Amino acid sequence: MNGLGNKILVVDMRGRTDTVTPQAAIALNADPATQFDQIMAIHDPKAEGTDAWIDILNSDGSKAQACGNGTRCVVQALAAETGRKAFTFQTVAGILNAAEHEDGSISVDMGKPVFAWNRIPLSEEFFDTSRIELQIGPIDAPVLHSPSAMSMGNPHAIFWVDKDPMAFDLERFGPLLENHPMFPEKANITLAQVTSKGSLRTRTWERGAGLTLACGSAACAAAVSAARTGRTGRRVEIDVASSSIRQPLVIEWRDDDHVIMTGPAEWEWSGKVDPATGCFNRDLEPENHGQGAQAN
Numbered sequence: 051m052n053g054l055g056n057k058i059l060v061v062d063m064r065g066r067t068d069t070v071t072p073q074a075a076i077a078l079n080a081d082p083a084t085q086f087d088q089i090m091a092i093h094d095p096k097a098e099g100t101d102a103w104i105d106i107l108n109s110d111g112s113k114a115q116a117c118g119n120g121t122r123c124v125v126q127a128l129a130a131e132t133g134r135k136a137f138t139f140q141t142v143a144g145i146l147n148a149a150e151h152e153d154g155s156i157s158v159d160m161g162k163p164v165f166a167w168n169r170i171p172l173s174e175e176f177f178d179t180s181r182i183e184l185q186i187g188p189i190d191a192p193v194l195h196s197p198s199a200m201s202m203g204n205p206h207a208i209f210w211v212d213k214d215p216m217a218f219d220l221e222r223f224g225p226l227l228e229n230h231p232m233f234p235e236k237a238n239i240t241l242a243q244v245t246s247k248g249s250l251r252t253r254t255w256e257r258g259a260g261l262t263l264a265c266g267s268a269a270c271a272a273a274v275s276a277a278r279t280g281r282t283g284r285r286v287e288i289d290v291a292s293s294s295i296r297q298p299l300v301i302e303w304r305d306d307d308h309v310i311m312t313g314p315a316e317w318e319w320s321g322k323v324d325p326a327t328g329c330f331n332r333d334l335e336p337e338n339h340g341q342g343a344q345a346n
């Protein structure tokens with residue numbers, strides 16, 4: 051599946067006690083036929099009142115605490131399977147409520163943003179993490195500087211740019227910043243251009259996945275950071291510059307501090323996958339539209 055182009059493998063692990071291994075993730079990503087950005091593994095629920103435990107792996111095999119685009123794909127797959135429209139998931143980042151709307155768009159309550167330096171986490175103490183001292187490029191003429199830092203369950207740095215985010219050499223700067231000592235758990239790196247008081251244009255280098263076509267939790271982090279620094283209001287339309295899918299993500303940072311993300315999801319193909327090794331085969335004919343890959 052994809053969430054605004056973000057390549058998502060939704061793997062049904064319900065009824066099983068094993069998990070998708072980092073090795074399987076790396077093997078699946080190494081094959082062009084199954085190259086992905088994140089795996090959303092659906093497991094039987096652990097907590098009362100939840101529909102599933104969602105285990106999230108990046109394409110480098112590392113774990114992610116949140117995945118907005120991937121969560122919308124899980125909602126679409128489960129809604130197609132069950133006919134239900136609203137779900138409650140448990141992830142490392144906490145409990146997420148999500149629902150598919152009549153028009154097919156999907157809203158996810160991504161929880162509350164975290165601003166404290168030591169919970170993002172950052173390796174240096176900053177009283178105000180809405181603008182931290184971090185720059186890249188020549189000392190006297192930095193290419194990127196003074197980002198806003200925060201967590202959506204996963205760490206984010208938002209660099210403000212005054213021209214198209216596509217004009218930057220993010221392939222070069224991304225890994226330097228992702229792995230910068232400032233971020234003890236690494237970070238997702240986003241370039242954000244304010245295009246109005248209610249809209250942003252973004253591009254993200256993802257922790258553990260690199261340049262992706264879209265990143266939902268980064269869109270949430272950009273919207274919250276823009277509102278937090280007075281650049282926009284608390285409801286923002288995000289034009290994800292790198293995505294070929296010309297639909298905005300709508301992010302609302304509600305007065306109760308919850309961040310609600312609304313956007314599309316799309317099924318691409320289904321198949322069977324070995325969660326230990328990553329061996330897979332595609333269904334010749336799509337069995338059930340909206341179904342993720344079935345573990346075998």
Ligand SMILES: N[C@H](CCC[C@H](N)C(=O)O)C(=O)O
Pocket residue numbers: 056087088108113114115116117118119120204205238256257258259262264265266267268
């Ligand atoms: N693409 C995902 C983000 C995955 C985050 C992952 N890169 C990490 O934090 O390690 C999204 O739509 O939110």
